Amino acid sequence: MVVVEDLHRSYGRGAAAVHALRGVSFEVPRGELVALKGRSGSxxxxxxxxxxxxxxxxxxxxxxxxxxxxxxxxxxxxxxxRDRVGFVFQSFGLIPILTAAENVGVPLRLRRTDPREREERVETLLGLVGLADHAEQRPGELSGGQQQRVAIARALANRPALLIADEPTGQLDAETGLAVMELLRAVVRAEHVTALVATHDTTLLGLADRVLELSDGGIVEH
Incomplete structure (x- = not known):
């Protein structure tokens, strides 16, 4: 699903340049949940x-x-x-004035999906993330964990092949974070997607199929 070869990325020039990535290479098979670990700035x-x-x-x-x-x-x-990659971020990024169902449906509206098909997909996804009873609530009426579940459902709306999650549990307490990570593992199986998840929480790494460790812009452990 993902093939990365000799990847380099720097910011700035000369002596002040920051080398974020230095020759990173790896592959992620279809259907795996791979965790990226490493300190901030890695x-x-x-x-x-x-x-x-x-x-x-x-x-x-x-x-x-x-x-x-x-x-x-x-x-x-x-x-x-839009079509192949779904994103989940540390900040949930939900639209405050929209309900949970409407937030999940945004990507489908952008693709002009048939309204009936859109409603069925939204209902399916909210059920998948355990929020079927919260469809009409707005983000401000939901807990942090519930908001992240809505964000995960939204990321899956267009049936992406790859799910990318950057510190998805960063704003959550340990128990809620573990529940969200378990949910990510479950949706990888249920939706047959591949997931690449960055986390600094070592307690969550055991839920991944594989762990890649980054340090100073390079992979130091498989």
Missing amino acids: GKTTLLNLVGGLDEPDRGSVTVDGLDLAQLDEDGRLELR
Whole structure:
């Protein structure tokens, strides 16, 4: 599903340059949940942004679901992010004035999905994340854990092949964070997606099929 080869990414120039990634290479088979661990500044977010088509490398290549991202123009990258990759962030990013169901349905509206099909998909996803009874509540009426569940459901709306999650439990307490990570593992199985999850919480790593450790911009452990 994901092939990363000799990936380099730096910010700034000269002596002040920050080398976020230094020759990172790895592969993620279809259907696996792979965790990225590493201290703050180790390159986890940079790597996720490159794999998700949100940024471009200085050198190296990223292939997602058979697509070489270097061959895509901006419209192609937009299509990739819309149709093949779902994103879950530490900040839930929900629209405050919309209900949980409406937030989940946003990606489907952007694709102009048939309203009946959209409603059925939203209902299915809210049931999958355990929020069927909270469809009409707005983000301000939900707990942090519930908001992150809505965000996960929204990320799955367009049936992506790859789910990218950057510190999805960062704003949650330990118990809620574990429940969200268990949910991510469950949806990987239920939706047959591949997931790449960055986390600094070592208690969550045991739920991953595989763990990659980043340090100073390189992978130090498989």
